[in-house]
Amino acid sequence: MNYQYTSEFRQALVEWFKKEHRDLPWRHTKDPYKIWVSEVMLQQTRVDTVIPYYNRFMDKYPTSESLAYAAEEELLKMWEGLGYYSRVRNLQAGVREVVETYGSKVPDNRHDISKLKGVGPYTAGAILSIAYGKPEHAVDGNVMRVLSRVLNIDADIALPKTKKIFEDAVMELIDPENTSAFNQGLMELGALICTPTSPKCLLCPVRDFCTAFQEGDPTTLPVKSKKVKTxxxxxxxxxxxxxxxxxxxxxxxxxxxxxxxxxxxxxxxxxxxxxxxxxxxxxxxxxxxxxxxxxxxxxxxxxxxxxxxxxxxxxxxxxxxxxxxxxxxxxxxxxxxxxxxxxxxxxxxxxx
DNA sequence: AAAGCGTGGAA
DNA sequence: TTTCCAAGCTT
CATH class of the missing domain: 3.90.79.10 (Nucleoside Triphosphate Pyrophosphohydrolase)
Structure with a gap:
């Protein structure tokens, strides 16, 4: 994207998100611990599935301390049906480390937060940008789909090395004054408008900046290889x-x-x-x-x-x-x- | 880098 | 029915 348009892109995306975003339970807080829990639950998991689990989890474990020393059997029961069960064990290990070595304060920089169990590049960036307002990338599947179309990036998103292209792009585009709305806006756009099939381009707030829309068929992107047979x-x-x-x-x-x-x-x-x-x-x-x-x-x-x-x-x-x-x-x-x-x-x- | 790791919804 | 996923991380 021509650099002179980035401020207009930012503004269009941020304003759209602030106006059109869904009312979700974890969007009523900036508590880094609660944002963390929501992000882990949302890994590879649909919003509608997560909502009741998140609400029950927060009723039971409202603070990092309450989670840190919960019994693993009880914790697994709270996670039952969510899948990817190592997530909750890693989450507790990470939370316990925050309680014991960071005085219960979730680190506010990528170096330290990335060392926590179960916190990868995406989750680190999500917590930093949403809870702390830090200008950090949070690249998930939505972001790769949206930006592959907007910027006409045809690198194979199934390859690990491809993610850096999108992380770099986000760091170029991100609105430093609205990091939370910008990163969540990219994801929300992917979830509601820029969907894998049948994207709603006529409702898209950044249509004017989208190369794939101008080219005619956004659904040709992203390129994704690799399908595993079970x-x-x-x-x-x-x-x-x-x-x-x-x-x-x-x-x-x-x-x-x-x-x-x-x-x-x-x-x-x-x-x-x-x-x-x-x-x-x-x-x-x-x-x-x-x-x-x-x-x-x-x-x-x-x-x-x-x-x-x-x-x-x-x-x-x-x-x-x-x-x-x-x-x-x-x-x-x-x-x-x-x-x-x-x-x-x-x-x-x-x-x- | 590639494979292992859950589940349920939608096309 | 089959396929492809959905706000990824670990090894």
Missing amino acids: KNIDFDVLVIRDSEGRFLMEKRAETGLLANMWQFVMIERVKDANSFAQAQQRYNLVLDDNLAVPIDSFKHVFSHLKWLIDSYLVDCLQAPEQLPINMKFFTKDQIEQIPMPVPMLKIWGKIK
């Missing part, structure tokens, strides 16, 4: 019930997929193998497998893989005195307090 895995999920009506659950590993979440017993279904026999052998159980009752069969799609699940309710006739430390029989009431991933919630919903 891998399929078959599982039998065994809802194992003991004589007291309790259910056997196991806690997943501390890292990786659905870390630290609880699940019913899962056995990968292998050709010609009996999952009930596998479970009995692996955990030293005696199951009434002749009377197993099918519960549900469904698929659950992750970003990079797909679970094909058959689930069964089966009674446990005998269990060892000492189960592995990550396994336990829980009552119905206890299960309601345990963080479970969505596919397990779906099964639980059928039998509780």
